[in-house]
Amino acid sequence: MDLTAATRPLSSAVSAAARLLSARSGLLLRAGKDGLTVGGNDSERAVRLTAEAMVHTDGEVLVPAGPLAETLRMLDDDLVRLVVEGSRLAVRVEGGRYALPLLSRELNLPDMPPKVSEVDGHALVTALRTVAGTAAKDDALPMFTGVRVQSFSRELRLTASDRYRMAVATLPLRSAGEPIDALVPAGLLAETAKQARGTVGLHGDGTRFGLSWAGVAVTTAVLDAGFLSEKLIESSTVDTTVEVAADALAAAVRRVGVYADDRRVLTLEVGDAHLRLASAKQNTGEAEETLKAEVSGGRTSPSFQARYLLDALQGFAGERVRLDIQPGMRACVIRAVEPGEVELTYYVMPMLPR
Amino acid sequence: MDLTAATRPLSSAVSAAARLLSARSGLLLRAGKDGLTVGGNDSERAVRLTAEAMVHTDGEVLVPAGPLAETLRMLDDDLVRLVVEGSRLAVRVEGGRYALPLLSRELNLPDMPPKVSEVDGHALVTALRTVAGTAAKDDALPMFTGVRVQSFSRELRLTASDRYRMAVATLPLRSAGEPIDALVPAGLLAETAKQARGTVGLHGDGTRFGLSWAGVAVTTAVLDAGFLSEKLIESSTVDTTVEVAADALAAAVRRVGVYADDRRVLTLEVGDAHLRLASAKQNTGEAEETLKAEVSGGRTSPSFQARYLLDALQGFAGERVRLDIQPGMRACVIRAVEPGEVELTYYVMPMLPR
Numbered sequence: 001m002d003l004t005a006a007t008r009p010l011s012s013a014v015s016a017a018a019r020l021l022s023a024r025s026g027l028l029l030r031a032g033k034d035g036l037t038v039g040g041n042d043s044e045r046a047v048r049l050t051a052e053a054m055v056h057t058d059g060e061v062l063v064p065a066g067p068l069a070e071t072l073r074m075l076d077d078d079l080v081r082l083v084v085e086g087s088r089l090a091v092r093v094e095g096g097r098y099a100l101p102l103l104s105r106e107l108n109l110p111d112m113p114p115k116v117s118e119v120d121g122h123a124l125v126t127a128l129r130t131v132a133g134t135a136a137k138d139d140a141l142p143m144f145t146g147v148r149v150q151s152f153s154r155e156l157r158l159t160a161s162d163r164y165r166m167a168v169a170t171l172p173l174r175s176a177g178e179p180i181d182a183l184v185p186a187g188l189l190a191e192t193a194k195q196a197r198g199t200v201g202l203h204g205d206g207t208r209f210g211l212s213w214a215g216v217a218v219t220t221a222v223l224d225a226g227f228l229s230e231k232l233i234e235s236s237t238v239d240t241t242v243e244v245a246a247d248a249l250a251a252a253v254r255r256v257g258v259y260a261d262d263r264r265v266l267t268l269e270v271g272d273a274h275l276r277l278a279s280a281k282q283n284t285g286e287a288e289e290t291l292k293a294e295v296s297g298g299r300t301s302p303s304f305q306a307r308y309l310l311d312a313l314q315g316f317a318g319e320r321v322r323l324d325i326q327p328g329m330r331a332c333v334i335r336a337v338e339p340g341e342v343e344l345t346y347y348v349m350p351m352l353p354r
Numbered sequence: 355m356d357l358t359a360a361t362r363p364l365s366s367a368v369s370a371a372a373r374l375l376s377a378r379s380g381l382l383l384r385a386g387k388d389g390l391t392v393g394g395n396d397s398e399r400a401v402r403l404t405a406e407a408m409v410h411t412d413g414e415v416l417v418p419a420g421p422l423a424e425t426l427r428m429l430d431d432d433l434v435r436l437v438v439e440g441s442r443l444a445v446r447v448e449g450g451r452y453a454l455p456l457l458s459r460e461l462n463l464p465d466m467p468p469k470v471s472e473v474d475g476h477a478l479v480t481a482l483r484t485v486a487g488t489a490a491k492d493d494a495l496p497m498f499t500g501v502r503v504q505s506f507s508r509e510l511r512l513t514a515s516d517r518y519r520m521a522v523a524t525l526p527l528r529s530a531g532e533p534i535d536a537l538v539p540a541g542l543l544a545e546t547a548k549q550a551r552g553t554v555g556l557h558g559d560g561t562r563f564g565l566s567w568a569g570v571a572v573t574t575a576v577l578d579a580g581f582l583s584e585k586l587i588e589s590s591t592v593d594t595t596v597e598v599a600a601d602a603l604a605a606a607v608r609r610v611g612v613y614a615d616d617r618r619v620l621t622l623e624v625g626d627a628h629l630r631l632a633s634a635k636q637n638t639g640e641a642e643e644t645l646k647a648e649v650s651g652g653r654t655s656p657s658f659q660a661r662y663l664l665d666a667l668q669g670f671a672g673e674r675v676r677l678d679i680q681p682g683m684r685a686c687v688i689r690a691v692e693p694g695e696v697e698l699t700y701y702v703m704p705m706l707p708r
């Protein structure tokens with residue numbers, strides 16, 4: 001293999017592939033008449049990107065992803081040459097040579113499952129930012145580390161929960177095809193949310209799920225336990241509704257949260273036309289803050305983890321939200337008063353007060 | 355105590371005091387006819403700042419520094435009221451009350467030692483950024499966690515070492531007074547480097563050392579073992595001199611360092627008119643990069659820790675540096691070819707090659 005490429009785009013493609021793959025895997029570089037394909041796979045996922053390159057000699061090599069990405073990122077030269085020299089892939093610029101060992105592991109890039117639909121990348125990224133962040137980072141049950149991706153005739157629904165809260169987002173489908181119902185690892189979708197742009201293709205064949213955009217294709221095995229659903233959460237007994245600006249509520253939660261107890265729990269006291277946040281900690285003092293709010297229904301004072309409220313409200317930045325509060329230990333349901341293209345519903349479980 | 359103050363400047367003063375004090379200490383607030391004094395002390399250091407305030411009732415309280423700083427930083431209101439309410443200091447804005455417990459520990463703010471000289475704050479900050487960062491973060495010997503501060507008739511000299519490298523900076527004194535020779539905790543000086551501006555006063559009385567600028571006064575006990583000096587390092591046997599741009603060398607060290615062994619050691623091979631950096635690691639490959647350089651003296655190939663070279667070169671950003679290389683395991687001496695107001699000398703000990 002021997003090729004010359006523009007450093008920046010090549011660096012972007014290699015870095016994107018390295019981040020989409022789970023840590024320390026090998027990266028496959030395949031140079032042919034169509035330019036360069038960068039990809040990799042592990043037991044769980046496969047990634048494939050295309051990059052432009054002037055290919056002098058066709059070929060295919062597997063090299064460590066991290067050092068290649070790091071080297072390309074730090075180069076100042078506009079052009080870079082990648083050339084196999086014995087048991088090394090040499091990255092060459094004027095005055096510099098960086099040589100990576102060729103790995104010998106067998107590697108093939110599986111084909112993408114068929115594309116069944118498309119969504120707007122911006123809407124998908126907006127939805128994923130909140131939903132993928134709601135899944136647990138680490139849990140014995142895959143259901144709580146994945147995002148359930150469901151396509152219906154006109155909309156895509158994304159659902160995630162870590163037991164203590166659940167986020168559900170819907171966004172319009174650009175085209176309707178075979179329905180998808182897959183539980184996808186949240187980590188991959190969180191990285192996707194950092195990279196995807198333009199129109200994003202949704203791919204699926206029952207056992208695998210894939211996303212594609214702007215030269216990037218990602219596939220992943222589908223996790224079990226796809227019964228994650230809003231139906232798990234009771235939301236029919238709302239007796240109090242509060243409307244308030246999401247950003248003002250988030251700022252108040254942050255300030256009053258400084259004085260919260262070790263569990264970081266604070267209380268929302270619903271008054272006639274206001275919401276009062278209160279917290280207290282044995283040795284740190286206490287805080288209270290009152291926000292004007294539109295209230296309907298009875299008085300109540302549920303308690304919540306400050307962090308969960310902040311995570312939820314972040315998804316509604318710049319918007320007015322409605323809090324549907326249910327009695328007892330039932331979830332508080334947060335929605336935008338005037339939802340946009342992406343409709344987000346966030347359920348936060350209350351905590352026992354002190 | 356009862357006072358009203360502009361939130362931003364009060365927040366700045368309280369945050370600065372909290373950062374200059376070692377972690378979780380109490381903060382003294384003293385309100386009187388001169389406005390508000392914010393300060394604190396622990397076994398090692400004392401800090402005192404002044405802030406403007408409209409004082410309604412004189413008084414003095416001790417409160418936890420962290421929560422007060424955090425609360426003030428997050429407030430959106432222009433004005434804030436601090437008022438003692440029972441056993442609490444209440445921070446009040448419209449719609450919000452944050453109440454901190456009053457601490458009972460005895461606390462007094464010692465007077466500053468006398469001012470003996472002054473330096474330009476910008477020059478001091480530039481010098482401290484490199485020198486304070488060179489001291490060890492943690493070492494049984496105070497000598498390696500402190501910066502030796504010495505004033506002579508016309509210049510201030512700052513010296514620090516962690517055994518593996520030493521930084522020495524000199525800068526002009528604005529006025530000459532009693533000489534200072536103090537070993538000062540590097541952590542305090544590193545924080546000072548983030549805050550100091552304008553003209554900085556140097557204070558000393560033999561057992562304490564102090565700095566003052568723009569309403570801030572900091573004093574600290576002086577550490578033992580002030581014999582830290584360039585004289586500890588042999589630098590009379592230079593046989594090779596290399597001149598090169600500091601930024602280009604740093605960028606090359608960063609790139610080649612990716613391929614360095616576990617000790618992160620790379621070799622500088624001095625040629626006739628170039629400097630060649632080389633590194634190799636069993637499983638990661640190898641790298642080499644060649645920089646044009648002005649060389650005088652013989653060929654040599656010392657090895658260095660990449661990180662130490664980078665720390666050293668950071669102090670010479672934008673400048674051309676001269677490397678004086680000594681034979682064997684003696685230090686490499688790095689200086690600017692055309693030093694400015696702050697004259698920095700950096701000694702880096704070589705490593706055994708593989």
